[in-house]
Amino acid sequence: MTVSADPLELGYSFCPNDTFIFYALSHGKVNTPTPIHELLEDVQTLNDWAGVARLPITKISYRAYFSVMKDYVALRSGGALGRGVGPLIVARGEQGDLNGKTVASPGALTTAELLLKIVYPGVRVVRMRYDAIMPAVERGEVDAGLIIHESRFTYHTHGLSKLLDLGAWWEGETGLPLPLGAILVRRDLPTDMQQALQAAVRASLEYAWQHPHEPKAYIRQHALEMSDDVMQAHIDLYVNEFSLDVGEEGERAVRELYRRAVEAGAVEASELPLFVEEG
Incomplete structure (x- = not known):
């Protein structure tokens, strides 16, 4: 794998589930295939940036992902799907x-x-x-x-x-979990880089689960006026086994949401793969 001297920009939100998942990756606690520079923004800004393929790796809503599939593909790790998590x-x-x-x-x-x-x-x-x-x-x-x-x-x-x-x-x-947010990488990145970034995101979440108190100051820094109880409830709700790997059930949920988005006329149908292939 060729490692770039310039860091890849990673965009994610201020929300506790994102800062929890990406703490280790952004603080050099896990190995990454290339240097990473994080940019924290609200989800709508990240959605807008994805529309012009600004970032090589970014958090985005699944609805927005369906509109930028020509430029991006979803990682299997780092996203937000689940039950009891809906708007x-x-x-x-x-x-x-x-x-x-x-x-x-x-x-x-x-x-x-x-x-x-x-x-x-x-x-x-x-x-x-x-x-x-x-x-x-x-x-x-x-x-x-x-x-x-x-x-x-x-x-x-x-x-x-x-x-x-x-x-x-x-x-x-x-009967399926609800897909909310995904972590995307640009399709123009080499496949081995996509897979290595996927492994790094997964390792970052595993580190946070193994050291749950270590990320708290970083999460608190970006949690605005949120109380500690709400902050923890947010993490407990949105970070789950689907965040580690979307799995077969999560894939079915994403495909169903995509099918309904196409059926509703919100996006055009595409034959591109929805997820990075497993290494």
Whole structure:
């Protein structure tokens, strides 16, 4: 394998599940096939950057991945899939059918918005940063909000109630875990580099599980106003066996979400492989 003298840029979010997974990799605790320079950004920014193939390795929502498959392929490790992890629709009170009503969304290329539009194809979407959604719903600027990340643990503090758990809806429809976020590498990287990066991400997560207290200061540094309990609950919920390896069930879930995205007209069908081949 040819190792570049210039570091590869790795983009991931400020969320505790990402900083937990990538702590060891970004702090030189595990071997990497080439030097890595991390860039932390919100998920919507990472989705936008992937649209122009800016980063060689990046966290992204699965919905956004389906739109950039010509440039990227997903690693089997480091992603977020699971049960009981889905986005929630919240409001100040009962809203009934949301078709024709305004719902705040964290982004056009989020898995959350894809699910929202599958369930309510006639909804009117207003997009904003994920951390601005609950205050907007609380102020009555929109009828409901689509919340992700740690917001699922704190919406009660804004006087909001849950209208629908889109993850539970997905699981009821398919019997499969919900794919939320993936780690992608550019398809123009050599296959052995893709596989080595996949191994490095897996080793980074294994290190974090073996040394759970070591990453805490790094996670806290990027966790904004999140309490320690919410921070840990976030990690416990979003980092699981699918994060170590997507596995056969996780692959089926991703393929089903992709099929439904194509069926809904959100993306075009492609014959490209969804995941890096195993070494």
